[in-house]
Amino acid sequence: MPLIYLYKLVVLGLLATVLLDGCKRGDPQTGSSQGNDTLKVVATVAPITSIVENVAGDKVALTGIVPEGVNSHTFEPTPSDSKLLSAADLIILNGLDLETPTLKLAEANKKKSASIFSLGDKTVQEGDYIYDFSFPREQGHPNPHLWLNPEYAMRFAILVRDELVRLDPKNKSAYEQNTSQFLKKLEALDAAIKESVATIPPQNRRLLTYHDSWPYFARRYGFQVIGAVQPSDFAEPSPKEMVRLIEQIRKEKVPAVFGSEVFPSPILEQIVREGKSQYVDQLRDDALPGKPGNPHHSYVGMMIENVRIMITALGGSVDGLYKLDPAPVAGTHADYRINS
Numbered sequence: 001m002p003l004i005y006l007y008k009l010v011v012l013g014l015l016a017t018v019l020l021d022g023c024k025r026g027d028p029q030t031g032s033s034q035g036n037d038t039l040k041v042v043a044t045v046a047p048i049t050s051i052v053e054n055v056a057g058d059k060v061a062l063t064g065i066v067p068e069g070v071n072s073h074t075f076e077p078t079p080s081d082s083k084l085l086s087a088a089d090l091i092i093l094n095g096l097d098l099e100t101p102t103l104k105l106a107e108a109n110k111k112k113s114a115s116i117f118s119l120g121d122k123t124v125q126e127g128d129y130i131y132d133f134s135f136p137r138e139q140g141h142p143n144p145h146l147w148l149n150p151e152y153a154m155r156f157a158i159l160v161r162d163e164l165v166r167l168d169p170k171n172k173s174a175y176e177q178n179t180s181q182f183l184k185k186l187e188a189l190d191a192a193i194k195e196s197v198a199t200i201p202p203q204n205r206r207l208l209t210y211h212d213s214w215p216y217f218a219r220r221y222g223f224q225v226i227g228a229v230q231p232s233d234f235a236e237p238s239p240k241e242m243v244r245l246i247e248q249i250r251k252e253k254v255p256a257v258f259g260s261e262v263f264p265s266p267i268l269e270q271i272v273r274e275g276k277s278q279y280v281d282q283l284r285d286d287a288l289p290g291k292p293g294n295p296h297h298s299y300v301g302m303m304i305e306n307v308r309i310m311i312t313a314l315g316g317s318v319d320g321l322y323k324l325d326p327a328p329v330a331g332t333h334a335d336y337r338i339n340s
């Protein structure tokens, strides 16, 4: 055989070995830890994604569809999100009309077998709905911020656990174990919030906020929501409304008015200055603090941060919050989207 043919054979042989090797290396990935039978779950806002992550640990493939840092009330999913929704086995929403565009896209694109699971509708009855400043009864959409009440977050966790067990019984014990650990964390959070609120002078247990997220939290912990600034269309308040707000702030003598990180409002800052109060613009209801993988990038971390900011500004003490561990009970596994 001429040497050149021998050379070609050797090269071909080497090439075949490399290609086969490549295939072998690819195999474990395609049939991998998140295999074909891994449940695909889509949740909406980050705090709810975090609640699901606590319950599910690494047993599901979980994506949070609403990017952190966007207004979840006006969020419109993109056409590419329909792909994610059409692949999902379980789509978890807060409900109470928070995610109407996402719900519509999910209904139009979901697999026949997929379940759309609305936590809020299974947690509260219509009689428990709160209608208020930014969510007036005449518009027919109740205030949707249920998850900011840890008692409801506990209920959300139990509902998620039961639905995951139903759809994926082989991982029942993991779901049950994670949930019982998570519920202990939420009970400790609830107790620490009660303890901290008790240190606020009673006349200061009143909330005037920009974004109207706190009525269910307020009902649980004995705050009075005396107003919210943001109109129901999420625009800035009108000049007439601004004058009324300045008067209200002066009259009520609230120590602080709370803004929200997602809704920076120079107008509110000015109103509060003229009303001679303090403006604290760091509350958050649908974005978690820190980055995915940080221990405080979690539902519990978000609540600790909110309560710390709120209670300190109202003259209370938050010592009880420091003993809490915010980290997700089974680690970080969800795919969170961040608005950059």
Ligand SMILES: [Zn+2]
Binding pocket: 072, 073, 145, 211, 213, 285, 286
């Ligand atoms: Zn909100």
